[in-house]
Amino acid sequence: MTRPLPPLNALRAFEAAGRHLSFTKAAAELNVTPAAIGHQVKALEEILGVPLFHRLTRALRLTEAGQVALPTLGQGLDKMAQGVEQMRAHSDNGVLTISVSPAFGAMWLVPRLEHFRSRHPDIEIRIDGTDRLVDLARGDADVALRYGPGGYTGMRTDWLFSQRNTAVCSPALLNGKYPLRKPDDLRHHALLHIDWKDAEASWRMWLLAAGLHDIDPTRGPRFSMENMAVQAALDGQGVALVGDILVADELAAGRLVRPFDQSLSIPLTFSYYLVTTEDSAGQPKVSAFRTWLLDEAHERVGSRS
Template identity: 45%
Template sequence: MTARLPSLNGLRAFEAAARHLSFTQAAAELNVTQTAISHQIKRLEEELGVRLFVRQNRALTLTPEAKDYLPGIRAAFNDMRLATDRLQRKDDGHVLTVSTLASLAAKWLLPRLTAFQEAHPGIDVRITTSSGLVDFQRDNVDAAIRYGRGQWQGVRADWLMADELFPVCSPALLQAGKPLKCPEDLRDHVLLHTSNIYSDDWRLWLTAAGLPTDLSKQPGVTFDLIFVTIQAAIDGIGVAMGRTSYVQDDISKGRLVVPFKIALPTDAGFYLVSPQGRADSPKLSAFRQWLIASAQGKS
């Protein structure tokens, strides 16, 4: 039996309010009243049977359930926008569609994208998320940011950045009573894991640290998206295996700390991948130049 979908208006209100962390700003974006947003969110929470927001001291925060729910809803709305654009056959000379991993979009690309939009206001960037390889022609995608060794046939692959592996945790975790001064102390902490392509990260790092790899098999928590794993670390649930591109902003802002100085370089990294025939288009060339500079910390 197929589950009944919740109200589309409620989902739109949720996505906008979660993005702004403000009912007022969500209402302004959707051209409705703040009361309407509040009612739509309340109705959506009742339909789902899940609380989505915590309202306190004029601040709005997402519940853990909402943090898990948001990436899928955001991706669905983005897919609908892209599908509508294709249906209406709009002139896409100034529209740049980029596919990337949801985690990289959330933790690295989106916080930097405003700088590109300010530098190139005539280019309309559309971000779509996917974990698999894209068919540039079928999916109407101009470029993709992908993780690997850059050995893909028939495309141009421009190097962006490498990742280092190292444990990260909330500063509060270091003050919670259980020590975390040396890698052996990990035995007394919850380890946070990410499945799929990141499932081996803990074992690789433990090998580099000279620790028994079976430590990674102790009871922990596993997530299917690395940015959810990182958020769990920020929330103090346990210790996560971080990758430079996903945690550098959280470290610089004090939301995460690096308890040990052992980092494991990887032999792969992120590339901007584009079809050979369109790789030198003006909009893609501008984005490539900005993206490479941003990855190198020059923008």
């Protein structure tokens, strides 16, 4: 369908001027002179045959036509900008945008990215650390790393690994006034909680599985992100209940320890997945990252301590 439109620059000038009610502020936003904004708006009014502003001595005021059109035009320009970003996101321009939760990114992905960069120095990486849902089909990111049940409809999904929820703490807690040797000793130590953990991953479930019914499962500080609870454990502030693979590096280095038998670790239902669209999966940068990530994940799972 043919869409007869005035020049885009004129529309942008009017929208910015109408939003700011100032040619000067619109000019600063669009990096032109106030006179240029004034000329563009005047040209638009002549094309449309209707005034858009009342030009007062020291102010601008929108006419009724300008007031009616401004919101719709602003939304249209936003949609155009979004469309341009989508086109850029689907181009194989060497920049790989990875959507990942801040905790998983900090604890597992970022420490390993140097391995990927050494293998693919031509691929620039952008990490979007967020827990919000992103629309890969719309171009919000090239790939997403997600924790969940899998089955992401319409997406190409690769299983990375599952985990066991395990109690970890600083080695310092194994000694001291109340040495942490057996689960019952937890009554003398703070329990570090993670807000988003569901029932199966909670201290309540862990204590019940350990046969401890007289320890308050709700006491202790709470954290919104797993890496903050892990940092508190590293600092000796208490005992955290976290996925074993996320803290594998800290355990291997001895910065964290498992104070109890591994049989007390609880398998978690959810797993970590790599998610891409079918369209983007064939892009060289996405394919390279997928190959590396699957190798890295399976190698780490195979060496789980």
